[in-house]
Amino acid sequence: MPASPIHDLSRLCLHTVTTKPWPLATAARKYAAAGIKGITIWRDAAQAHPDGIKAAGQLCRDEGLEIVSYVRGGFFASLDATKRQEAIDDNLRMIDEAAALGTKLIVMVCGAAPGQSLFASRAQIADGFRGILHHARACGVKLGIEPLHPMYADSRSAVNTMRQAIDMSVGLADDHLGVTVDVFHIWWDDHLKADIARCGREKKLFSFHICDWKNQPSDMLNDRGLMGEGVINVPELRGWAEDAGFQGFHEVEIFSNRYWAMDQDEYLKLIIEAYRTKS
Amino acid sequence: MPASPIHDLSRLCLHTVTTKPWPLATAARKYAAAGIKGITIWRDAAQAHPDGIKAAGQLCRDEGLEIVSYVRGGFFASLDATKRQEAIDDNLRMIDEAAALGTKLIVMVCGAAPGQSLFASRAQIADGFRGILHHARACGVKLGIEPLHPMYADSRSAVNTMRQAIDMSVGLADDHLGVTVDVFHIWWDDHLKADIARCGREKKLFSFHICDWKNQPSDMLNDRGLMGEGVINVPELRGWAEDAGFQGFHEVEIFSNRYWAMDQDEYLKLIIEAYRTKS
Numbered sequence: 358m359p360a361s362p363i364h365d366l367s368r369l370c371l372h373t374v375t376t377k378p379w380p381l382a383t384a385a386r387k388y389a390a391a392g393i394k395g396i397t398i399w400r401d402a403a404q405a406h407p408d409g410i411k412a413a414g415q416l417c418r419d420e421g422l423e424i425v426s427y428v429r430g431g432f433f434a435s436l437d438a439t440k441r442q443e444a445i446d447d448n449l450r451m452i453d454e455a456a457a458l459g460t461k462l463i464v465m466v467c468g469a470a471p472g473q474s475l476f477a478s479r480a481q482i483a484d485g486f487r488g489i490l491h492h493a494r495a496c497g498v499k500l501g502i503e504p505l506h507p508m509y510a511d512s513r514s515a516v517n518t519m520r521q522a523i524d525m526s527v528g529l530a531d532d533h534l535g536v537t538v539d540v541f542h543i544w545w546d547d548h549l550k551a552d553i554a555r556c557g558r559e560k561k562l563f564s565f566h567i568c569d570w571k572n573q574p575s576d577m578l579n580d581r582g583l584m585g586e587g588v589i590n591v592p593e594l595r596g597w598a599e600d601a602g603f604q605g606f607h608e609v610e611i612f613s614n615r616y617w618a619m620d621q622d623e624y625l626k627l628i629i630e631a632y633r634t635k636s
Numbered sequence: 637m638p639a640s641p642i643h644d645l646s647r648l649c650l651h652t653v654t655t656k657p658w659p660l661a662t663a664a665r666k667y668a669a670a671g672i673k674g675i676t677i678w679r680d681a682a683q684a685h686p687d688g689i690k691a692a693g694q695l696c697r698d699e700g701l702e703i704v705s706y707v708r709g710g711f712f713a714s715l716d717a718t719k720r721q722e723a724i725d726d727n728l729r730m731i732d733e734a735a736a737l738g739t740k741l742i743v744m745v746c747g748a749a750p751g752q753s754l755f756a757s758r759a760q761i762a763d764g765f766r767g768i769l770h771h772a773r774a775c776g777v778k779l780g781i782e783p784l785h786p787m788y789a790d791s792r793s794a795v796n797t798m799r800q801a802i803d804m805s806v807g808l809a810d811d812h813l814g815v816t817v818d819v820f821h822i823w824w825d826d827h828l829k830a831d832i833a834r835c836g837r838e839k840k841l842f843s844f845h846i847c848d849w850k851n852q853p854s855d856m857l858n859d860r861g862l863m864g865e866g867v868i869n870v871p872e873l874r875g876w877a878e879d880a881g882f883q884g885f886h887e888v889e890i891f892s893n894r895y896w897a898m899d900q901d902e903y904l905k906l907i908i909e910a911y912r913t914k915s
Binding site for chain 2: 471472474475476479506507508510511512517518521544545546547570571572573574577587588590
């Protein structure tokens with residue numbers, strides 16, 4: 358049975374990329390003024406903040422916002438061993454940045470390398486996690502593997518289902534490694550309900566992203582929909598996550614050329630309305 | 637271990653949609669002249685033939701071509717019961733057309749309806765098959781469920797993995813219902829090798845389509861690649877099908893605005909070269 362609509366904003370979080378035209382300081386001020394309680398910061402937005410990463414985190418807290426996560430690490434797969442080591446080094450730096458920012462979670466887009474099998478990429482991804490988990494633990498930063506839609510298996514991620522993400526995080530046996538669920542990527546999976554339940558039982562359900570899959574999107578990357586605008590039953594999937602014990606934020610992450618082109622204040626009102634009534 | 641390249645053309649089949657600019661009579665003549673032995677006919681190409689469906693089949697046989705399959709039936713899912721019945725009626729007609737054409741297989745794109753759950757669509761798909769299998773059997777025409785890539789789950793098919801297609805064909809317990817494998821749709825699946833093996837054990841591996849998934853395609857529908865042009869290890873997947881007992885044609889099905897825009901005689905040479913060396 359689908360969960361009932363949400364109504365209040367106490368668990369709403371926005372990703373800075375959702376309102377990409379706004380710099381971080383503007384986004385934080387606007388989100389807080391609208392009654393939103395959480396912010397997830399994209400790395401480019403944090404790095405573009407003129408006063409540095411630590412100040413970026415402070416300005417969000419000064420607005421009363423919790424920094425839910427830092428996006429996005431990973432991209433471990435490469436045919437070139439030097440590049441694989443560079444990816445590990447970069448992820449170690451990103452963990453430092455997350456700690457400076459004051460968030461406890463980095464979302465991981467694992468990577469895939471055209472020119473080698475997905476099995477090879479997955480082995481390199483596991484090696485990547487082995488190379489950074491000690492530092493994540495030392496810094497108190499968790500890592501959420503985000504399974505990406507199979508249409509991104511060519512070059513973005515060789516981890517494309519909840520089952521794979523759970524298996525990898527359980528297999529690496531580290532309580533700092535878990536799963537980030539994004540309804541856009543996994544809504545089609547006929548085993549999804551059982552996989553979300555298992556993810557909860559394994560204590561691996563670290564975060565939860567929402568948006569919608571529009572019917573026949575015009576673009577593979579930047580035509581995501583607002584909740585209710587497409588084919589995903591967001592309330593039902595949210596209910597499955599909550600049945601699995603998830604009590605964290607509902608993070609709105611929308612890549613959309615159409616929405617980025619509109620007045621962002623008007624767009625923010627649409628997001629909040631869609632969240633209240635269709636999530 | 638990947639299978640070795642193919643070299644000879646005795647099992648090569650082309651889909652008429654691959655060389656869409658050519659009418660059926662031209663396609664059949666050109667394929668045969670190039671040494672190709674199989675043709676799969678799209679319904680619009682057959683229906684556009686001026687002398688009717690039966691004559692369309694005869695002209696292919698006169699060129700020495702085997703008609704490997706007729707594409708594509710299905711589209712059973714709808715919120716509207718009248719439309720579901722119309723889909724069943726249309727599939728019954730398509731079975732008659734396949735018999736008139738002289739082919740023993742129809743490829744089925746099962747359908748999905750935005751506005752209802754994928755579970756509801758799948759139940760309607762099963763009902764659709766129950767409504768037509770008696771006629772398929774009577775006409776000696778088999779039906780191959782083609783699992784479609786999850787990026788088409790919104791409105792084209794609620795059957796998106798090999799496992800689902802096998803489960804559905806086994807569940808309906810009819811030897812005229814099986815599976816059509818297209819590497820484009822399922823290459824990303826980490827359970828693919830085991831699923832193809834199971835498909836063979838269950839005697840459900842009815843046909844096999846090849847092309848390639850280009851790295852970051854420019855279009856969700858019409859930017860497929862020639863074999864070797866993208867990220868799919870076609871020889872490996874072909875080897876898995878052959879290990880599972882598959883001995884049928886390798887059907888080249890490519891939707892590509894780029895290739896449709898080029899000289900089709902030149903394109904046919906590229907297809908044959910890619911088939912000989914990269915499949």
